[in-house]
Amino acid sequence: MVYNKDVNFAICNHLIVVCCHAIYTGGSHLGASENEWLIEPFQKGETPTFIDHVKAGLKALTEDSHSLLVFSGGPTKKPRTELSEGQSYLNLAEDNDYFQDISTISEIDTSRIIAETNATDSYQNLLFSLIQFRIYTGIYPHKVTVVTHEFKRARFMQCHFPAVGLIPVGLKQKDYTHKVAVIGINPPVEVTPPETLTRG
Template identity: 50%
Template sequence: MSTPNHLIVVCGHAIWAGGPSKGHDESEWLIESYKKGETPTFIEHIKAGVKELSEDERSVLMFSGGSTKKETPLSEGRSYANLAAANSNFGLLSSTSNEVESSAHPLSPIPFHPRILVEERALDSYQNILFSIIHFWRSQDCKVWPSRLTIVSHAFKRRRLAQEHCAAIMFPLERVVFVGINPPRLVLVDGELPSEVEAVRSWKEDPHGVGDELAGKRRQRNLWGLEQKLFLTEEERRKSGLQTVSLNNGAEEMLIGNGPRPWSIEPDT
């Protein structure tokens, strides 16, 4: 297989706990009350990510999202990958003889397709993207950054994800594709969701999410003490070439400087 250069990120919004309906019965999901009725949309997000993966042999699919429910250590990202595996990747993928499925994991009864990975530390949409980019690089032996990015989430989050977050981390916007799927009965006002307008405002004011409001939300979601640094080791940090600064007494980390970011370098043609 050619070296991957295309990262597909499916942003997690809930946790599928498993069950015989393979996600089609909402009782199998751990969701907030305001997300009731949305689980078919989450399945469509997962399916859309798998479809994107099937159309590009140089792509890697990353299901992203941390452990956000006190009932289980299972992460959003892993639960999405579990659902894809339980549904046989919706019949969209087939492994070739030289591809090896993922190794066994106590929270993943069915091995994943070799080009499906999970990012399990993100606690908001900004981290969905940045942590996934870094995990892609980590999965390629810390040698290759993605030169293309596809993001799958709700359509009403396009501006926040594909513009604000990508601009904040300096990922070239011309190399970003956004696949948006909204719940069918979503009520918009003048074409927008009022709560999302407020979210975009917050991220414009605090692009890396380090202020009290946005960082505070992450900390509230971090029920399982997930590692919130960008890199897992000092060696990783050095190899990345990225400038970062520690926050919250060393428990968190953010990008600094104006680049160039390694993922912003023009890819070879």
């Protein structure tokens, strides 16, 4: 996304990261058809969960006027497409008018939504989004919220957040809820059993 000099990003102090997991290619079904996605075989049936991640990120954005939403993910499906996961999720949001027909999502400030287009794993989702936040706002965020699969909550709390210095190693999550948060949404168990997720 092109930097918009007319937007006052300096008011933002809360980074919301949506970790992307596939590439939405566009189409008349606006993402509702799995045929409009580039996914891996093990992700079959999971595209509604990816859409739920987008919606959760948008909802979090509407709840904090000082937040910046980043859809994070690189071009993981070359040579089939040069499109990045992050940009494709942003395209999905745009194609669906940011899901503003949903009662919990309203008055979206689209100027506070950007794409990070290089990350290839969950640690990079966090790290590269922090860098993007710094580029856009001039500061590092006071709070970080990550939208991802629920089974990755422990990974962020125990590994990724401490690795970038957001929280100390080994302290209880409840002690730092003012600084970090994870919104975890797994696919339905009938689509992807929990034991399959944790093995991956």
